[in-house]
Amino acid sequence: MSHEVHVPSWPGVVASLALVAIALAIVARARLRITRELLVAVVRAGVQLIAVGALLLAIFRYAGLPGAFAWAAVMVVIAGQVAGRRGSGVPRSRVAATAGLATGGGATLLALVVLDVIPAQARVVVPVAGMIIGGSMQAAGLALRRVRDAVTSGRPAIEARLSLGLTAREAFAPHTRDALHTALLPVIDSTKVVGLITLPGAMTGLILGGVEPLTAIRYQIVVMYMMLAAAAVSAYVTTRFAEAALFDDAHRLRT
Amino acid sequence: MGRTRAVTFVLEAAGVRRGDTVILEDITATIRSGRCTVIAGPSGAGKSTLLRLLNRMLDPTTGRVLLDGTPLAALDVLALRRRVGLVAQQPTLLTDAVLDDLRVGRPDLTEEEARSLLAETGLPPAFAERPTAGLSGGEAQRVCLARTLALRPEVLLLDEPTSALDRASAEAIEGVVNDLRAAGGTAVLVSHDTGQARRLADDVLVLRDGRLAEQGPPEDVDYLRAVASP
Numbered sequence: 155m156s157h158e159v160h161v162p163s164w165p166g167v168v169a170s171l172a173l174v175a176i177a178l179a180i181v182a183r184a185r186l187r188i189t190r191e192l193l194v195a196v197v198r199a200g201v202q203l204i205a206v207g208a209l210l211l212a213i214f215r216y217a218g219l220p221g222a223f224a225w226a227a228v229m230v231v232i233a234g235q236v237a238g239r240r241g242s243g244v245p246r247s248r249v250a251a252t253a254g255l256a257t258g259g260g261a262t263l264l265a266l267v268v269l270d271v272i273p274a275q276a277r278v279v280v281p282v283a284g285m286i287i288g289g290s291m292q293a294a295g296l297a298l299r300r301v302r303d304a305v306t307s308g309r310p311a312i313e314a315r316l317s318l319g320l321t322a323r324e325a326f327a328p329h330t331r332d333a334l335h336t337a338l339l340p341v342i343d344s345t346k347v348v349g350l351i352t353l354p355g356a357m358t359g360l361i362l363g364g365v366e367p368l369t370a371i372r373y374q375i376v377v378m379y380m381m382l383a384a385a386a387v388s389a390y391v392t393t394r395f396a397e398a399a400l401f402d403d404a405h406r407l408r409t
Numbered sequence: 410m411g412r413t414r415a416v417t418f419v420l421e422a423a424g425v426r427r428g429d430t431v432i433l434e435d436i437t438a439t440i441r442s443g444r445c446t447v448i449a450g451p452s453g454a455g456k457s458t459l460l461r462l463l464n465r466m467l468d469p470t471t472g473r474v475l476l477d478g479t480p481l482a483a484l485d486v487l488a489l490r491r492r493v494g495l496v497a498q499q500p501t502l503l504t505d506a507v508l509d510d511l512r513v514g515r516p517d518l519t520e521e522e523a524r525s526l527l528a529e530t531g532l533p534p535a536f537a538e539r540p541t542a543g544l545s546g547g548e549a550q551r552v553c554l555a556r557t558l559a560l561r562p563e564v565l566l567l568d569e570p571t572s573a574l575d576r577a578s579a580e581a582i583e584g585v586v587n588d589l590r591a592a593g594g595t596a597v598l599v600s601h602d603t604g605q606a607r608r609l610a611d612d613v614l615v616l617r618d619g620r621l622a623e624q625g626p627p628e629d630v631d632y633l634r635a636v637a638s639p
Contacts, residue, residue: 310499313497315503317464317497318490318491318556318557319560321487406466406467
């Protein structure tokens with residue numbers, strides 16, 4: 155890039171701590187009793203980002219593309235734990251979420267690289283993978299939450315269908331549809347209003363970095379489309395895994 | 410119900426445990442075809458659990474259940490559930506329209522067949538066009554029964570089918586049981602209603618604390634004692 159990129163200097167970062175002082179003052183004045191939590195969050199954000207920055211630097215310099223994919227795999231595992239927690243009560247929900255994210259994220263990332271939409275460079279693959287996996291994590295988590303709700307409140311209906319000789323998959327089909335529907339609504343909505351209501355991350359970053367808006371939007375368009383695909387595949391695979399774990403071989407709910 | 414075949418269940422020392430809790434223990438009994446077997450006992454005695462053993466919504470943790478000499482576990486479970494229809498205690502409608510509900514287990518059901526199924530359960534044929542929202546408890550229960558009858562099951566398992574039902578619904582359901590029995594089918598029902606049990610039962614199984622406390626023809630069973638809590 156030939157543009158001059160202007161980012162805050164380290165003294166500038168330290169100066170921004172003054173803004174934290176404002177937040178602290180409000181919290182203290184209103185006696186919200188979350189001063190400690192706020193301070194922990196501030197320190198955590200700083201430490202986490204410095205660590206990630208250093209790690210990314212190391213990956214870009216020394217580990218190259220294999221390192222980037224390895225880091226993406228780590229992201230899948232972490233996101234799988236987070237999304238899986240949304241389905242606590244569903245057997246092996248973390249496995250389901252991890253499998254879904256690996257499939258959805260992996261397929262989308264691979265398609266982008268193979269089709270040469272994004273260059274096969276570590277410094278591109280890592281942030282793109284982050285966006286894909288972050289979005290898919292939300293979709294997989296929502297799907298799992300709906301699956302869990304279906305088992306708690308939909309049990310009589312599921313058992314009524316099973317008693318009519320339907321297979322587990324048939325008996326659960328209305329709930330599968332509902333879970334996927336719920337999982338995909340946020341990403342569809344945000345795709346609809348992109349640019350109008352939100353100026354999303356990739357585009358904002360490029361514009362901040364000095365890229366022409368009409369160039370920046372090309373990136374954003376690709377990002378939105380890949381997020382849709384990744385969320386759809388992740389939610390679908392997660393739901394299928396969860397469904398398989400819910401029923402036993404005799405087409406009955408396990409729990 | 411012309412194509413009903415004889416279906417006899419044999420329970421051999423069947424028991425169900427969940428963790429440390431014993432739900433059913435050492436149940437040995439025969440449920441014969443062409444007859445109506447009533448399962449009686451105080452609430453929490455394991456009556457519904459016993460019913461669920463017969464269509465494999467549950468497997469015994471000890472002992473086994475045989476159908477015409479074959480262990481249930483050796484049969485195709487989906488085919489078994491179509492032969493052994495279970496109507497749950499709480500009527501649960503699955504779709505927005507009565508006709509669609511009747512078609513859940515039988516997608517090829519014609520409107521003509523639907524109307525005749527509804528008539529069997531004492532509902533007017535025009536009910537097929539009704540939305541499922543706004544049905545009374547008794548109407549919903551009868552639609553659920555018709556939905557199961559759509560599979561032409563050889564065995565009907567009814568879990569307290571007439572608790573909280575109006576007189577007409579209760580009589581219609583008893584009529585279905587009598588027709589099935591007359592056709593050589595097998596009816597098993599959990600009932601708290603002593604009058605109904607006397608009218609329908611050929612055999613009675615009395616459960617108490619998960620154990621078979623009494624079994625025999627209804628005239629030999631003390632109903633008041635059977636349903637009373639210990």
